[in-house]
Amino acid sequence: MKVISICNQKGGVGKSTVAYHLGWGLYEFKHKVLLIDMDPQGNLSATFDRQENCNAMEIFSDKPKLSSEIIVSGIENNSISLVTSNIHLSKVEFQISFKSYTKLRNALSMETNKKDKWDFVIIDCPPSLGVFTVNALTASDYVLIPSLPYYYSLLGLRDLMEIVEGVQEEGLNPRLEILGIVVNQLDRTIVARESLNVIKNKFSKLLFNTKLPRTIKVEEAIQAKKPIWLYRPDSLAGTAFKEFIDEFIKRVKRRGK
Ligand SMILES: Nc1ncnc2c1ncn2[C@@H]1O[C@H](COP(=O)(O)OP(=O)(O)OP(=O)(O)O)[C@@H](O)[C@H]1O
Ligand SMILES: [Mg+2]
Helix, strand or coil, X not given: CEEEEECCCCCCCCHHHHHHHHHHHHHHCCCEEEEEECCCCCHHHHHCCCCCCCHHHHHHCCCCCCCCEEEEECCCCCEEEEECCXXXXXXXXXXXXXXXXXXXXHHHHHHHHHCCCCCEEEEECCCCCCHHHHHHHHHCCEEEEEECCCHHHHHXXXXXXXXXXXHHHCCCCCCCEEEEEEECCECXXXXXXXXXXXXXXXXXXXXXXXXXXXXXXXXXXHHCCXXXXXXXXXXXXXXXXXXXXXXXXXXXXXXXX
């Protein structure tokens, strides 16, 4: 089982969109996938029509528990399960101690000790570097960073790298590795191209070859609650998201932890 946090403290960079597509993409590759919505905005849960529930709260209770529900199951034992979230999760943030960084890891390991339930666990993080994100990073093998090709996003990458290093070095999770940076919403503007070059120069090894293009079709697909390759099978964006899934699987296999 591989656990991957989709993380960036900047809002609107595509964390939930990438998490949603990874869920479907890995499912189509016959995997058993658990999606954990760690964001009180509950966007990922809403995309699966599950915004009424907030199972993520149980992770932070006195007796941490991971409650998930199977959303889709395929004929080859493949499935997508979801730990739901909504605005109620934000109450928890005030109640729990800021030292509660291992709650998710404990809840996850209790659940997966039973049997190898999932091949991939994908955690959709909120746009902050607070207690939910640190819980996700502490529970993960890898962190995947979606980023926009713009100046402020580049500045944010440095802060995020520091948090990741903090989690590695302060003993919370020495095994954590950055799987890569995936550029989302790339368009043909000069600023986007220039920012992409900066990311290439600074983080060449981390950068995914696949770039996800900016197109209203992605927004439409999310609204239609379908992955882009099913919503618009012939679109460039559909092809790009599929290529991204391939590259994601190859990267995880290559690291081979
Ligand atoms: N490649 C794309 N092209 C066009 N629109 C996109 C693309 N990727 C994401 N979007 C849209 O951009 C918005 C932000 O995406 P998303 O919610 O996935 O970001 P996020 O990082 O999860 O945001 P938050 O930090 O608020 O959780 C959404 O409305 C989404 O549909
Ligand atoms: Mg989100």
